[in-house]
Amino acid sequence: MTTSRPLRADAARNRALLLAAAADEFAEHGLGASVADIARRAGVGKGTVFRHFPTKDDLIAAIVLDRIQALAAIGERLLDSGDPGAALLEFLTAAAQQRQQRDLSFLQEAGDVRPEVGKARTAMFQTIDTLVDRAREYGVIRTDVTGTDVILLMCAPGYVANSLPDAAPDLWRRYLAIIFDGLRPEGAHPLPQPPPDLL
Amino acid sequence: MTTSRPLRADAARNRALLLAAAADEFAEHGLGASVADIARRAGVGKGTVFRHFPTKDDLIAAIVLDRIQALAAIGERLLDSGDPGAALLEFLTAAAQQRQQRDLSFLQEAGDVRPEVGKARTAMFQTIDTLVDRAREYGVIRTDVTGTDVILLMCAPGYVANSLPDAAPDLWRRYLAIIFDGLRPEGAHPLPQPPPDLL
DNA sequence: CGATAAGCGGACCGGGCGGTCAACTTGCTA
DNA sequence: TAGCAAGTTGACCGCCCGGTCCGCTTATCG
Structure with missing residues:
Protein backbone atom coordinates (compact mmCIF):
# COMPACT_ATOMS: atom_id res chain seq x y z
CA MET A 1 0.00 0.00 0.00
CA THR A 2 0.95 3.67 -0.03
CA THR A 3 1.59 3.76 3.72
CA SER A 4 4.16 6.54 3.79
CA ARG A 5 5.35 8.03 7.07
CA PRO A 6 2.69 8.90 9.65
CA LEU A 7 0.95 12.28 9.49
CA ARG A 8 2.04 15.09 11.71
CA ALA A 9 -0.22 15.49 14.77
CA ASP A 10 -1.97 18.67 13.62
CA ALA A 11 -2.38 17.31 10.11
CA ALA A 12 -4.11 14.19 11.40
CA ARG A 13 -6.44 16.30 13.52
CA ASN A 14 -7.30 18.57 10.59
CA ARG A 15 -7.98 15.58 8.37
CA ALA A 16 -10.48 14.21 10.87
CA LEU A 17 -12.10 17.62 11.32
CA LEU A 18 -12.43 17.92 7.57
CA LEU A 19 -14.08 14.53 7.12
CA ALA A 20 -16.63 15.37 9.82
CA ALA A 21 -17.29 18.87 8.51
CA ALA A 22 -17.68 17.59 4.96
CA ALA A 23 -20.15 14.89 6.03
CA ASP A 24 -22.25 17.49 7.85
CA GLU A 25 -22.10 19.96 4.98
CA PHE A 26 -23.04 17.34 2.38
CA ALA A 27 -25.89 16.19 4.62
CA GLU A 28 -27.29 19.71 4.77
CA HIS A 29 -26.73 20.91 1.21
CA GLY A 30 -26.12 17.77 -0.84
CA LEU A 31 -22.95 17.14 -2.83
CA GLY A 32 -23.26 20.65 -4.24
CA ALA A 33 -21.88 22.06 -0.98
CA SER A 34 -18.77 24.11 -1.76
CA VAL A 35 -15.28 23.16 -0.65
CA ALA A 36 -14.87 26.67 0.77
CA ASP A 37 -17.85 26.16 3.09
CA ILE A 38 -16.50 22.81 4.23
CA ALA A 39 -13.13 24.38 5.02
CA ARG A 40 -14.79 27.19 6.98
CA ARG A 41 -16.86 24.69 8.96
CA ALA A 42 -13.75 22.71 9.81
CA GLY A 43 -11.97 25.91 10.81
CA VAL A 44 -9.13 25.54 8.27
CA GLY A 45 -8.10 27.28 5.06
CA LYS A 46 -9.33 26.07 1.68
CA GLY A 47 -5.82 25.06 0.67
CA THR A 48 -5.70 22.56 3.52
CA VAL A 49 -8.64 20.68 2.07
CA PHE A 50 -6.81 20.17 -1.21
CA ARG A 51 -3.62 19.12 0.54
CA HIS A 52 -5.47 16.20 2.16
CA PHE A 53 -7.77 15.42 -0.77
CA PRO A 54 -6.45 16.32 -4.25
CA THR A 55 -9.96 16.87 -5.63
CA MET B 1 -55.97 31.13 -11.29
CA THR B 2 -53.53 32.63 -13.77
CA THR B 3 -55.15 30.98 -16.77
CA SER B 4 -54.18 33.52 -19.42
CA ARG B 5 -54.82 32.91 -23.10
CA PRO B 6 -53.80 29.50 -24.51
CA LEU B 7 -50.20 28.90 -25.64
CA ARG B 8 -49.27 29.09 -29.28
CA ALA B 9 -48.99 25.65 -30.87
CA ASP B 10 -45.19 25.62 -31.16
CA ALA B 11 -44.81 27.03 -27.66
CA ALA B 12 -46.93 24.25 -26.17
CA ARG B 13 -44.85 21.65 -28.03
CA ASN B 14 -41.59 23.16 -26.81
CA ARG B 15 -42.86 23.28 -23.25
CA ALA B 16 -43.63 19.56 -23.35
CA LEU B 17 -40.26 18.78 -24.99
CA LEU B 18 -38.52 20.76 -22.27
CA LEU B 19 -40.26 18.96 -19.42
CA ALA B 20 -39.31 15.60 -20.89
CA ALA B 21 -35.73 16.62 -21.65
CA ALA B 22 -35.30 18.08 -18.17
CA ALA B 23 -36.62 14.92 -16.50
CA ASP B 24 -34.16 12.82 -18.52
CA GLU B 25 -31.24 15.13 -17.85
CA PHE B 26 -31.97 15.32 -14.11
CA ALA B 27 -32.29 11.53 -14.02
CA GLU B 28 -28.85 11.13 -15.60
CA HIS B 29 -26.91 13.89 -13.86
CA GLY B 30 -28.97 14.84 -10.82
CA LEU B 31 -30.32 18.32 -10.20
CA GLY B 32 -26.86 19.67 -11.02
CA ALA B 33 -27.56 19.20 -14.73
CA SER B 34 -27.17 22.55 -16.49
CA VAL B 35 -30.01 24.44 -18.10
CA ALA B 36 -27.95 24.74 -21.28
CA ASP B 37 -27.71 20.93 -21.55
CA ILE B 38 -31.45 20.61 -21.01
CA ALA B 39 -32.12 23.14 -23.76
CA ARG B 40 -29.77 21.32 -26.15
CA ARG B 41 -31.45 18.00 -25.39
CA ALA B 42 -34.85 19.49 -26.11
CA GLY B 43 -33.52 21.06 -29.33
CA VAL B 44 -34.29 24.64 -28.31
CA GLY B 45 -32.30 27.70 -27.29
CA LYS B 46 -31.45 28.44 -23.67
CA GLY B 47 -33.60 31.54 -23.71
CA THR B 48 -36.67 29.42 -24.46
CA VAL B 49 -36.21 27.53 -21.22
CA PHE B 50 -36.35 30.74 -19.21
CA ARG B 51 -39.35 31.98 -21.16
CA HIS B 52 -41.36 28.96 -19.99
CA PHE B 53 -39.81 28.67 -16.52
CA PRO B 54 -38.50 31.92 -14.99
CA THR B 55 -35.87 30.08 -12.93
C1' DC C 1 -52.16 37.86 -47.42
C1' DG C 2 -50.32 41.25 -44.36
C1' DA C 3 -49.97 42.98 -39.80
C1' DT C 4 -48.88 41.97 -35.27
C1' DA C 5 -47.55 40.16 -31.16
C1' DA C 6 -46.12 35.79 -29.20
C1' DG C 7 -42.25 33.07 -29.23
C1' DC C 8 -37.32 32.02 -30.17
C1' DG C 9 -32.19 32.06 -29.90
C1' DG C 10 -27.68 32.80 -28.42
C1' DA C 11 -24.20 36.37 -27.30
C1' DC C 12 -23.45 38.27 -23.09
C1' DC C 13 -22.88 39.20 -17.91
C1' DG C 14 -21.69 38.75 -12.92
C1' DG C 15 -20.78 35.48 -9.54
C1' DG C 16 -19.26 31.45 -7.43
C1' DC C 17 -17.06 27.25 -8.15
C1' DG C 18 -12.91 23.80 -8.04
C1' DG C 19 -8.26 23.99 -8.00
C1' DT C 20 -3.17 26.34 -7.73
C1' DC C 21 0.69 28.46 -5.58
C1' DA C 22 4.23 30.86 -3.11
C1' DA C 23 5.01 33.01 1.23
C1' DC C 24 4.54 31.90 5.88
C1' DT C 25 4.08 28.98 10.31
C1' DT C 26 4.88 24.98 13.15
C1' DG C 27 5.60 20.19 14.86
C1' DC C 28 9.39 16.97 14.85
C1' DT C 29 14.06 15.35 15.58
C1' DA C 30 18.89 15.27 16.61
C1' DT D 1 17.09 24.56 20.95
C1' DA D 2 18.25 25.07 16.09
C1' DG D 3 17.04 23.72 11.57
C1' DC D 4 14.07 21.95 8.37
C1' DA D 5 10.59 19.48 6.17
C1' DA D 6 5.77 19.08 6.63
C1' DG D 7 1.75 21.65 6.91
C1' DT D 8 -1.14 25.89 6.42
C1' DT D 9 -3.12 29.81 4.27
C1' DG D 10 -5.87 32.94 1.34
C1' DA D 11 -5.28 35.63 -2.73
C1' DC D 12 -5.66 34.32 -7.25
C1' DC D 13 -7.09 31.99 -11.88
C1' DG D 14 -10.06 30.30 -15.45
C1' DC D 15 -14.22 28.06 -16.21
C1' DC D 16 -18.99 27.29 -16.25
C1' DC D 17 -23.40 28.27 -14.43
C1' DG D 18 -28.04 30.64 -13.95
C1' DG D 19 -30.21 34.41 -15.77
C1' DT D 20 -30.85 38.73 -19.14
C1' DC D 21 -31.84 40.93 -23.38
C1' DC D 22 -32.78 42.28 -27.88
C1' DG D 23 -32.99 41.42 -32.80
C1' DC D 24 -35.10 37.90 -35.49
C1' DT D 25 -38.77 34.31 -36.82
C1' DT D 26 -43.34 32.58 -37.20
C1' DA D 27 -48.10 31.17 -35.78
C1' DT D 28 -52.37 33.36 -35.76
C1' DC D 29 -56.33 35.92 -37.34
C1' DG D 30 -59.07 39.56 -39.64
Whole structure:
Protein backbone atom coordinates (compact mmCIF):
# COMPACT_ATOMS: atom_id res chain seq x y z
CA MET A 1 0.00 0.00 0.00
CA THR A 2 0.95 3.67 -0.03
CA THR A 3 1.59 3.76 3.72
CA SER A 4 4.16 6.54 3.79
CA ARG A 5 5.35 8.03 7.07
CA PRO A 6 2.69 8.90 9.65
CA LEU A 7 0.95 12.28 9.49
CA ARG A 8 2.04 15.09 11.71
CA ALA A 9 -0.22 15.49 14.77
CA ASP A 10 -1.97 18.67 13.62
CA ALA A 11 -2.38 17.31 10.11
CA ALA A 12 -4.11 14.19 11.40
CA ARG A 13 -6.44 16.30 13.52
CA ASN A 14 -7.30 18.57 10.59
CA ARG A 15 -7.98 15.58 8.37
CA ALA A 16 -10.48 14.21 10.87
CA LEU A 17 -12.10 17.62 11.32
CA LEU A 18 -12.43 17.92 7.57
CA LEU A 19 -14.08 14.53 7.12
CA ALA A 20 -16.63 15.37 9.82
CA ALA A 21 -17.29 18.87 8.51
CA ALA A 22 -17.68 17.59 4.96
CA ALA A 23 -20.15 14.89 6.03
CA ASP A 24 -22.25 17.49 7.85
CA GLU A 25 -22.10 19.96 4.98
CA PHE A 26 -23.04 17.34 2.38
CA ALA A 27 -25.89 16.19 4.62
CA GLU A 28 -27.29 19.71 4.77
CA HIS A 29 -26.73 20.91 1.21
CA GLY A 30 -26.12 17.77 -0.84
CA LEU A 31 -22.95 17.14 -2.83
CA GLY A 32 -23.26 20.65 -4.24
CA ALA A 33 -21.88 22.06 -0.98
CA SER A 34 -18.77 24.11 -1.76
CA VAL A 35 -15.28 23.16 -0.65
CA ALA A 36 -14.87 26.67 0.77
CA ASP A 37 -17.85 26.16 3.09
CA ILE A 38 -16.50 22.81 4.23
CA ALA A 39 -13.13 24.38 5.02
CA ARG A 40 -14.79 27.19 6.98
CA ARG A 41 -16.86 24.69 8.96
CA ALA A 42 -13.75 22.71 9.81
CA GLY A 43 -11.97 25.91 10.81
CA VAL A 44 -9.13 25.54 8.27
CA GLY A 45 -8.10 27.28 5.06
CA LYS A 46 -9.33 26.07 1.68
CA GLY A 47 -5.82 25.06 0.67
CA THR A 48 -5.70 22.56 3.52
CA VAL A 49 -8.64 20.68 2.07
CA PHE A 50 -6.81 20.17 -1.21
CA ARG A 51 -3.62 19.12 0.54
CA HIS A 52 -5.47 16.20 2.16
CA PHE A 53 -7.77 15.42 -0.77
CA PRO A 54 -6.45 16.32 -4.25
CA THR A 55 -9.96 16.87 -5.63
CA LYS A 56 -13.46 17.25 -4.23
CA ASP A 57 -14.28 13.78 -5.54
CA ASP A 58 -11.43 12.33 -3.50
CA LEU A 59 -12.96 13.88 -0.40
CA ILE A 60 -16.36 12.42 -1.24
CA ALA A 61 -14.84 9.02 -1.92
CA ALA A 62 -13.02 9.08 1.42
CA ILE A 63 -16.28 9.64 3.30
CA VAL A 64 -18.20 7.02 1.36
CA LEU A 65 -15.41 4.49 1.75
CA ASP A 66 -15.33 5.11 5.49
CA ARG A 67 -19.03 4.32 5.87
CA ILE A 68 -18.91 1.25 3.67
CA GLN A 69 -15.91 -0.20 5.45
CA ALA A 70 -17.46 0.43 8.85
CA LEU A 71 -20.55 -1.55 7.80
CA ALA A 72 -18.44 -4.28 6.20
CA ALA A 73 -16.49 -4.71 9.44
CA ILE A 74 -19.71 -5.16 11.41
CA GLY A 75 -20.96 -7.70 8.88
CA GLU A 76 -17.72 -9.64 8.99
CA ARG A 77 -17.83 -9.82 12.77
CA LEU A 78 -21.41 -11.12 12.69
CA LEU A 79 -20.44 -14.00 10.39
CA ASP A 80 -19.10 -15.82 13.45
CA SER A 81 -22.28 -15.23 15.46
CA GLY A 82 -24.18 -18.26 16.73
CA ASP A 83 -27.69 -17.20 15.70
CA PRO A 84 -27.90 -16.40 11.95
CA GLY A 85 -31.32 -14.78 12.31
CA ALA A 86 -30.22 -12.42 15.05
CA ALA A 87 -27.02 -11.71 13.13
CA LEU A 88 -28.93 -10.58 10.03
CA LEU A 89 -31.29 -8.41 12.04
CA GLU A 90 -28.37 -6.89 13.91
CA PHE A 91 -26.60 -6.08 10.66
CA LEU A 92 -29.67 -4.42 9.16
CA THR A 93 -30.11 -2.49 12.39
CA ALA A 94 -26.54 -1.23 12.22
CA ALA A 95 -27.02 -0.18 8.60
CA ALA A 96 -30.23 1.73 9.36
CA GLN A 97 -28.68 3.28 12.44
CA GLN A 98 -25.69 4.55 10.48
CA ARG A 99 -27.97 6.23 7.97
CA GLN A 100 -29.99 7.75 10.75
CA GLN A 101 -27.15 9.36 12.71
CA ARG A 102 -26.37 11.81 9.98
CA ASP A 103 -28.47 12.33 6.90
CA LEU A 104 -26.59 10.13 4.48
CA SER A 105 -28.85 10.50 1.47
CA PHE A 106 -25.96 12.11 -0.37
CA LEU A 107 -24.36 8.66 -0.52
CA GLN A 108 -26.96 7.81 -3.14
CA GLU A 109 -25.96 10.89 -5.13
CA ALA A 110 -22.29 9.99 -4.92
CA GLY A 111 -22.44 6.64 -6.65
CA ASP A 112 -19.09 4.96 -7.17
CA VAL A 113 -17.06 8.09 -7.66
CA ARG A 114 -13.80 6.11 -7.46
CA PRO A 115 -13.08 2.47 -8.42
CA GLU A 116 -11.99 1.61 -4.87
CA VAL A 117 -15.49 2.52 -3.66
CA GLY A 118 -17.03 0.02 -6.05
CA LYS A 119 -14.58 -2.64 -4.86
CA ALA A 120 -15.48 -2.00 -1.22
CA ARG A 121 -19.18 -2.11 -2.00
CA THR A 122 -18.83 -5.43 -3.81
CA ALA A 123 -16.94 -6.85 -0.85
CA MET A 124 -19.63 -5.71 1.57
CA PHE A 125 -22.34 -7.15 -0.68
CA GLN A 126 -20.58 -10.50 -0.58
CA THR A 127 -20.60 -10.45 3.22
CA ILE A 128 -24.33 -9.65 3.22
CA ASP A 129 -24.90 -12.49 0.78
CA THR A 130 -23.29 -14.95 3.18
CA LEU A 131 -25.21 -13.49 6.12
CA VAL A 132 -28.48 -13.99 4.22
CA ASP A 133 -27.58 -17.50 3.04
CA ARG A 134 -27.04 -18.59 6.63
CA ALA A 135 -30.28 -17.01 7.79
CA ARG A 136 -32.13 -18.80 5.00
CA GLU A 137 -30.59 -22.17 5.81
CA TYR A 138 -31.50 -21.55 9.43
CA GLY A 139 -35.11 -21.11 8.35
CA VAL A 140 -35.56 -17.59 9.66
CA ILE A 141 -36.29 -16.01 6.28
CA ARG A 142 -38.15 -17.24 3.19
CA THR A 143 -36.43 -19.74 0.93
CA ASP A 144 -37.09 -17.52 -2.12
CA VAL A 145 -35.37 -14.42 -0.77
CA THR A 146 -31.77 -13.73 -1.82
CA GLY A 147 -28.95 -11.58 -0.56
CA THR A 148 -29.59 -9.13 -3.36
CA ASP A 149 -33.18 -8.79 -2.21
CA VAL A 150 -32.06 -7.87 1.27
CA ILE A 151 -29.46 -5.42 0.02
CA LEU A 152 -32.07 -3.50 -1.92
CA LEU A 153 -34.70 -3.71 0.80
CA MET A 154 -32.39 -2.43 3.46
CA CYS A 155 -32.18 0.96 1.75
CA ALA A 156 -35.69 1.91 2.86
CA PRO A 157 -35.50 2.49 6.64
CA GLY A 158 -32.62 4.92 6.28
CA TYR A 159 -34.64 7.35 4.17
CA VAL A 160 -37.02 8.04 7.00
CA ALA A 161 -34.90 10.82 8.48
CA ASN A 162 -34.87 12.63 5.20
CA SER A 163 -38.55 12.30 4.36
CA LEU A 164 -39.94 13.18 7.77
CA PRO A 165 -37.74 15.85 9.31
CA ASP A 166 -39.32 15.96 12.77
CA ALA A 167 -39.85 12.24 13.25
CA ALA A 168 -38.86 10.41 16.41
CA PRO A 169 -35.15 9.56 16.22
CA ASP A 170 -35.64 5.78 16.27
CA LEU A 171 -38.67 5.59 14.01
CA TRP A 172 -36.59 3.66 11.55
CA ARG A 173 -36.83 0.63 13.88
CA ARG A 174 -40.51 0.49 13.11
CA TYR A 175 -39.93 0.29 9.37
CA LEU A 176 -37.12 -2.17 9.73
CA ALA A 177 -39.51 -4.36 11.73
CA ILE A 178 -42.21 -4.23 9.03
CA ILE A 179 -39.74 -5.12 6.31
CA PHE A 180 -38.28 -7.91 8.42
CA ASP A 181 -41.80 -9.27 8.90
CA GLY A 182 -42.17 -9.31 5.14
CA LEU A 183 -38.99 -11.38 4.96
CA ARG A 184 -40.20 -14.00 7.47
CA PRO A 185 -41.34 -17.41 6.18
CA GLU A 186 -44.53 -17.51 8.26
CA GLY A 187 -46.98 -15.39 6.28
CA ALA A 188 -45.04 -15.55 3.00
CA HIS A 189 -46.88 -15.28 -0.31
CA PRO A 190 -45.29 -16.45 -3.56
CA LEU A 191 -42.98 -13.84 -5.11
CA PRO A 192 -43.03 -12.78 -8.76
CA GLN A 193 -39.85 -12.74 -10.84
CA PRO A 194 -36.85 -14.88 -9.99
CA PRO A 195 -34.19 -12.85 -8.17
CA PRO A 196 -31.13 -11.70 -10.12
CA ASP A 197 -27.69 -12.72 -9.00
CA LEU A 198 -25.75 -9.73 -7.90
CA LEU A 199 -21.97 -10.23 -8.10
CA MET B 1 -55.97 31.13 -11.29
CA THR B 2 -53.53 32.63 -13.77
CA THR B 3 -55.15 30.98 -16.77
CA SER B 4 -54.18 33.52 -19.42
CA ARG B 5 -54.82 32.91 -23.10
CA PRO B 6 -53.80 29.50 -24.51
CA LEU B 7 -50.20 28.90 -25.64
CA ARG B 8 -49.27 29.09 -29.28
CA ALA B 9 -48.99 25.65 -30.87
CA ASP B 10 -45.19 25.62 -31.16
CA ALA B 11 -44.81 27.03 -27.66
CA ALA B 12 -46.93 24.25 -26.17
CA ARG B 13 -44.85 21.65 -28.03
CA ASN B 14 -41.59 23.16 -26.81
CA ARG B 15 -42.86 23.28 -23.25
CA ALA B 16 -43.63 19.56 -23.35
CA LEU B 17 -40.26 18.78 -24.99
CA LEU B 18 -38.52 20.76 -22.27
CA LEU B 19 -40.26 18.96 -19.42
CA ALA B 20 -39.31 15.60 -20.89
CA ALA B 21 -35.73 16.62 -21.65
CA ALA B 22 -35.30 18.08 -18.17
CA ALA B 23 -36.62 14.92 -16.50
CA ASP B 24 -34.16 12.82 -18.52
CA GLU B 25 -31.24 15.13 -17.85
CA PHE B 26 -31.97 15.32 -14.11
CA ALA B 27 -32.29 11.53 -14.02
CA GLU B 28 -28.85 11.13 -15.60
CA HIS B 29 -26.91 13.89 -13.86
CA GLY B 30 -28.97 14.84 -10.82
CA LEU B 31 -30.32 18.32 -10.20
CA GLY B 32 -26.86 19.67 -11.02
CA ALA B 33 -27.56 19.20 -14.73
CA SER B 34 -27.17 22.55 -16.49
CA VAL B 35 -30.01 24.44 -18.10
CA ALA B 36 -27.95 24.74 -21.28
CA ASP B 37 -27.71 20.93 -21.55
CA ILE B 38 -31.45 20.61 -21.01
CA ALA B 39 -32.12 23.14 -23.76
CA ARG B 40 -29.77 21.32 -26.15
CA ARG B 41 -31.45 18.00 -25.39
CA ALA B 42 -34.85 19.49 -26.11
CA GLY B 43 -33.52 21.06 -29.33
CA VAL B 44 -34.29 24.64 -28.31
CA GLY B 45 -32.30 27.70 -27.29
CA LYS B 46 -31.45 28.44 -23.67
CA GLY B 47 -33.60 31.54 -23.71
CA THR B 48 -36.67 29.42 -24.46
CA VAL B 49 -36.21 27.53 -21.22
CA PHE B 50 -36.35 30.74 -19.21
CA ARG B 51 -39.35 31.98 -21.16
CA HIS B 52 -41.36 28.96 -19.99
CA PHE B 53 -39.81 28.67 -16.52
CA PRO B 54 -38.50 31.92 -14.99
CA THR B 55 -35.87 30.08 -12.93
CA LYS B 56 -34.37 26.61 -12.84
CA ASP B 57 -36.27 25.94 -9.60
CA ASP B 58 -39.54 26.68 -11.39
CA LEU B 59 -38.66 24.03 -13.95
CA ILE B 60 -37.88 21.51 -11.23
CA ALA B 61 -41.09 22.37 -9.39
CA ALA B 62 -43.12 21.88 -12.58
CA ILE B 63 -41.76 18.35 -13.04
CA VAL B 64 -42.23 17.37 -9.41
CA LEU B 65 -45.75 18.79 -9.35
CA ASP B 66 -46.62 16.84 -12.46
CA ARG B 67 -45.60 13.52 -10.91
CA ILE B 68 -47.32 14.21 -7.60
CA GLN B 69 -50.57 15.24 -9.23
CA ALA B 70 -50.55 12.19 -11.50
CA LEU B 71 -50.25 9.92 -8.46
CA ALA B 72 -52.84 11.91 -6.54
CA ALA B 73 -55.31 11.47 -9.40
CA ILE B 74 -54.82 7.70 -9.39
CA GLY B 75 -55.31 7.59 -5.62
CA GLU B 76 -58.47 9.65 -5.81
CA ARG B 77 -59.93 7.36 -8.44
CA LEU B 78 -59.16 4.28 -6.30
CA LEU B 79 -61.09 5.70 -3.34
CA ASP B 80 -64.29 4.59 -5.08
CA SER B 81 -63.00 1.07 -5.67
CA GLY B 82 -64.91 -1.85 -4.18
CA ASP B 83 -61.97 -3.78 -2.72
CA PRO B 84 -59.87 -1.60 -0.35
CA GLY B 85 -57.04 -4.13 -0.26
CA ALA B 86 -56.73 -4.31 -4.02
CA ALA B 87 -57.02 -0.52 -4.20
CA LEU B 88 -54.07 0.00 -1.86
CA LEU B 89 -51.92 -2.50 -3.71
CA GLU B 90 -52.83 -0.93 -7.02
CA PHE B 91 -51.89 2.50 -5.76
CA LEU B 92 -48.53 1.31 -4.46
CA THR B 93 -47.96 -0.44 -7.78
CA ALA B 94 -48.64 2.76 -9.69
CA ALA B 95 -46.25 4.68 -7.44
CA ALA B 96 -43.45 2.15 -7.88
CA GLN B 97 -44.11 1.97 -11.62
CA GLN B 98 -43.86 5.73 -11.99
CA ARG B 99 -40.50 5.73 -10.25
CA GLN B 100 -39.30 2.88 -12.41
CA GLN B 101 -40.10 4.39 -15.81
CA ARG B 102 -37.53 7.10 -15.43
CA ASP B 103 -34.98 7.29 -12.65
CA LEU B 104 -36.77 9.68 -10.34
CA SER B 105 -34.30 9.70 -7.47
CA PHE B 106 -33.75 13.39 -8.10
CA LEU B 107 -37.22 13.97 -6.66
CA GLN B 108 -35.70 13.26 -3.27
CA GLU B 109 -33.02 15.87 -3.91
CA ALA B 110 -35.60 18.44 -4.94
CA GLY B 111 -37.58 18.58 -1.73
CA ASP B 112 -40.38 21.14 -1.69
CA VAL B 113 -38.72 23.72 -3.86
CA ARG B 114 -41.96 25.71 -4.10
CA PRO B 115 -44.84 26.00 -1.62
CA GLU B 116 -47.33 24.64 -4.18
CA VAL B 117 -45.34 21.40 -4.23
CA GLY B 118 -45.71 21.00 -0.48
CA LYS B 119 -49.45 21.65 -0.80
CA ALA B 120 -49.83 19.00 -3.49
CA ARG B 121 -47.81 16.50 -1.46
CA THR B 122 -49.96 17.06 1.61
CA ALA B 123 -53.08 16.54 -0.45
CA MET B 124 -51.72 13.28 -1.87
CA PHE B 125 -50.71 12.11 1.60
CA GLN B 126 -54.26 12.68 2.78
CA THR B 127 -55.58 10.51 -0.03
CA ILE B 128 -53.11 7.75 0.89
CA ASP B 129 -54.17 8.04 4.51
CA THR B 130 -57.78 7.38 3.55
CA LEU B 131 -56.75 4.52 1.29
CA VAL B 132 -54.85 2.91 4.18
CA ASP B 133 -57.63 3.49 6.70
CA ARG B 134 -60.06 1.62 4.49
CA ALA B 135 -57.64 -1.24 3.94
CA ARG B 136 -57.12 -1.51 7.69
CA GLU B 137 -60.83 -1.53 8.45
CA TYR B 138 -61.21 -4.18 5.77
CA GLY B 139 -58.68 -6.32 7.66
CA VAL B 140 -56.17 -6.62 4.85
CA ILE B 141 -53.32 -4.89 6.72
CA ARG B 142 -52.25 -4.84 10.36
CA THR B 143 -54.24 -2.75 12.81
CA ASP B 144 -51.04 -1.05 14.03
CA VAL B 145 -49.95 0.26 10.62
CA THR B 146 -50.78 3.85 9.68
CA GLY B 147 -50.96 5.83 6.49
CA THR B 148 -47.67 7.49 7.37
CA ASP B 149 -46.06 4.08 7.65
CA VAL B 150 -47.16 3.18 4.16
CA ILE B 151 -46.06 6.51 2.73
CA LEU B 152 -42.53 5.99 4.01
CA LEU B 153 -42.37 2.32 3.08
CA MET B 154 -43.51 2.92 -0.47
CA CYS B 155 -40.30 4.79 -1.19
CA ALA B 156 -38.24 1.62 -1.27
CA PRO B 157 -39.27 -0.26 -4.43
CA GLY B 158 -38.60 2.76 -6.61
CA TYR B 159 -34.94 2.89 -5.71
CA VAL B 160 -34.29 -0.46 -7.34
CA ALA B 161 -33.64 1.03 -10.76
CA ASN B 162 -31.00 3.32 -9.39
CA SER B 163 -29.17 0.80 -7.24
CA LEU B 164 -29.06 -2.06 -9.72
CA PRO B 165 -28.62 -0.60 -13.20
CA ASP B 166 -29.01 -3.79 -15.21
CA ALA B 167 -31.88 -5.31 -13.25
CA ALA B 168 -34.98 -6.75 -14.91
CA PRO B 169 -37.38 -3.91 -15.67
CA ASP B 170 -40.13 -5.17 -13.37
CA LEU B 171 -37.97 -6.32 -10.48
CA TRP B 172 -39.63 -3.71 -8.30
CA ARG B 173 -42.74 -5.91 -8.22
CA ARG B 174 -40.74 -8.40 -6.21
CA TYR B 175 -39.82 -5.84 -3.56
CA LEU B 176 -43.28 -4.39 -3.45
CA ALA B 177 -44.55 -7.92 -2.77
CA ILE B 178 -42.13 -8.45 0.11
CA ILE B 179 -43.06 -5.16 1.70
CA PHE B 180 -46.75 -5.84 1.22
CA ASP B 181 -46.26 -9.20 2.95
CA GLY B 182 -44.72 -7.33 5.86
CA LEU B 183 -47.88 -5.21 6.00
CA ARG B 184 -50.25 -8.18 6.12
CA PRO B 185 -51.90 -9.11 9.44
CA GLU B 186 -51.16 -12.84 9.14
CA GLY B 187 -47.54 -13.12 10.28
CA ALA B 188 -47.42 -9.77 12.03
CA HIS B 189 -45.12 -9.26 14.98
CA PRO B 190 -45.62 -6.39 17.44
CA LEU B 191 -44.12 -3.12 16.25
CA PRO B 192 -41.90 -0.84 18.33
CA GLN B 193 -42.63 2.89 18.66
CA PRO B 194 -46.13 4.30 18.18
CA PRO B 195 -46.55 5.79 14.69
CA PRO B 196 -46.42 9.57 14.31
CA ASP B 197 -49.34 11.44 12.85
CA LEU B 198 -48.34 12.99 9.60
CA LEU B 199 -50.44 16.04 8.64
C1' DC C 1 -52.16 37.86 -47.42
C1' DG C 2 -50.32 41.25 -44.36
C1' DA C 3 -49.97 42.98 -39.80
C1' DT C 4 -48.88 41.97 -35.27
C1' DA C 5 -47.55 40.16 -31.16
C1' DA C 6 -46.12 35.79 -29.20
C1' DG C 7 -42.25 33.07 -29.23
C1' DC C 8 -37.32 32.02 -30.17
C1' DG C 9 -32.19 32.06 -29.90
C1' DG C 10 -27.68 32.80 -28.42
C1' DA C 11 -24.20 36.37 -27.30
C1' DC C 12 -23.45 38.27 -23.09
C1' DC C 13 -22.88 39.20 -17.91
C1' DG C 14 -21.69 38.75 -12.92
C1' DG C 15 -20.78 35.48 -9.54
C1' DG C 16 -19.26 31.45 -7.43
C1' DC C 17 -17.06 27.25 -8.15
C1' DG C 18 -12.91 23.80 -8.04
C1' DG C 19 -8.26 23.99 -8.00
C1' DT C 20 -3.17 26.34 -7.73
C1' DC C 21 0.69 28.46 -5.58
C1' DA C 22 4.23 30.86 -3.11
C1' DA C 23 5.01 33.01 1.23
C1' DC C 24 4.54 31.90 5.88
C1' DT C 25 4.08 28.98 10.31
C1' DT C 26 4.88 24.98 13.15
C1' DG C 27 5.60 20.19 14.86
C1' DC C 28 9.39 16.97 14.85
C1' DT C 29 14.06 15.35 15.58
C1' DA C 30 18.89 15.27 16.61
C1' DT D 1 17.09 24.56 20.95
C1' DA D 2 18.25 25.07 16.09
C1' DG D 3 17.04 23.72 11.57
C1' DC D 4 14.07 21.95 8.37
C1' DA D 5 10.59 19.48 6.17
C1' DA D 6 5.77 19.08 6.63
C1' DG D 7 1.75 21.65 6.91
C1' DT D 8 -1.14 25.89 6.42
C1' DT D 9 -3.12 29.81 4.27
C1' DG D 10 -5.87 32.94 1.34
C1' DA D 11 -5.28 35.63 -2.73
C1' DC D 12 -5.66 34.32 -7.25
C1' DC D 13 -7.09 31.99 -11.88
C1' DG D 14 -10.06 30.30 -15.45
C1' DC D 15 -14.22 28.06 -16.21
C1' DC D 16 -18.99 27.29 -16.25
C1' DC D 17 -23.40 28.27 -14.43
C1' DG D 18 -28.04 30.64 -13.95
C1' DG D 19 -30.21 34.41 -15.77
C1' DT D 20 -30.85 38.73 -19.14
C1' DC D 21 -31.84 40.93 -23.38
C1' DC D 22 -32.78 42.28 -27.88
C1' DG D 23 -32.99 41.42 -32.80
C1' DC D 24 -35.10 37.90 -35.49
C1' DT D 25 -38.77 34.31 -36.82
C1' DT D 26 -43.34 32.58 -37.20
C1' DA D 27 -48.10 31.17 -35.78
C1' DT D 28 -52.37 33.36 -35.76
C1' DC D 29 -56.33 35.92 -37.34
C1' DG D 30 -59.07 39.56 -39.64
